[in-house]
Amino acid sequence: TQLLEQSPQFLSIQEGENLTVYCNSSSVFSSLQWYRQEPGEGPVLLVTVVTGGEVKKLKRLTFQFGDARKDSSLHITAAQPGDTGLYLCAGPAGGTSYGKLTFGQGTILTVHP
Amino acid sequence: EAQVTQNPRYLITVTGKKLTVTCSQNMNHEYMSWYRQDPGLGLRQIYYSMNVEVTDKGDVPEGYKVSRKEKRNFPLILESPSPNQTSLYFCASSIGGPAYEQYFGPGTRLTVT
Numbered sequence: 001t002q003l004l005e006q007s008p009q010f011l012s013i014q015e016g017e018n019l020t021v022y023c024n025s026s027s028v029f030s031s032l033q034w035y036r037q038e039p040g041e042g043p044v045l046l047v048t049v050v051t052g053g054e055v056k057k058l059k060r061l062t063f064q065f066g067d068a069r070k071d072s073s074l075h076i077t078a079a080q081p082g083d084t085g086l087y088l089c090a091g092p093a094g095g096t097s098y099g100k101l102t103f104g105q106g107t108i109l110t111v112h113p
Numbered sequence: 114e115a116q117v118t119q120n121p122r123y124l125i126t127v128t129g130k131k132l133t134v135t136c137s138q139n140m141n142h143e144y145m146s147w148y149r150q151d152p153g154l155g156l157r158q159i160y161y162s163m164n165v166e167v168t169d170k171g172d173v174p175e176g177y178k179v180s181r182k183e184k185r186n187f188p189l190i191l192e193s194p195s196p197n198q199t200s201l202y203f204c205a206s207s208i209g210g211p212a213y214e215q216y217f218g219p220g221t222r223l224t225v226t
Binding site for chain 2: 001006009030031033035040041042043044045048088090092093098099100101102103104105106
């Protein structure tokens with residue numbers, strides 16, 4: 001089973017601060033997805049990274065896929081209270097487990113005004 | 114409106130009483146899957162289906178059954194629920210498989226006493 005380890009598990013910061021969330025594995029993934037989930041709702045896709053070394057920007061959010069495709073990071077610049085939520089990384093299994101999708105444990109982000 | 118619907122949204126039941134949680138999508142997606150979400154564990158995949166009549170186990174299939182007789186529906190069956198199946202359940206679908214954007218339903222909160 002391919003595992004994804006997210007860190008930190010909890011993050012509580014003040015509005016305007018920067019933060020980084022990490023998603024690490026000992027396995028190679030063909031791609032990684034980042035989702036955001038708000039209370040009472042299902043996760044919603046933020047971005048998919050596919051190429052090793054790839055960097056994608058979504059307004060104040062920057063996503064990076066490691067060169068070896070074993071890790072990814074999410075960096076938020078000047079966090080706002082609206083960024084509060086649960087952030088999840090996810091990766092598809094390959095080989096004989098094709099069809100499986102593995103999620104990290106999630107990072108609960110709270111941004112205080 | 115493109116969506117994934119789940120019913121019921123909330124369910125309290127007793128140990129051993131068979132139940133079914135329905136999931137339906139109107140996007141003609143081939144891939145559907147079920148997850149359970151528990152604090153600190155992220156989303157764990159229960160079962161997935163690559164297409165009609167094609168289902169396979171995820172990481173935590175024990176105690177669950179699924180069927181995929183029609184493309185749009187993917188019910189989750191708990192034949193003899195136990196308290197350790199108390200959780201928040203999500204159904205998701207995507208156009209082609211786990212590497213594609215997953216569209217999640219609103220969740221079903223199940224309590225087994």
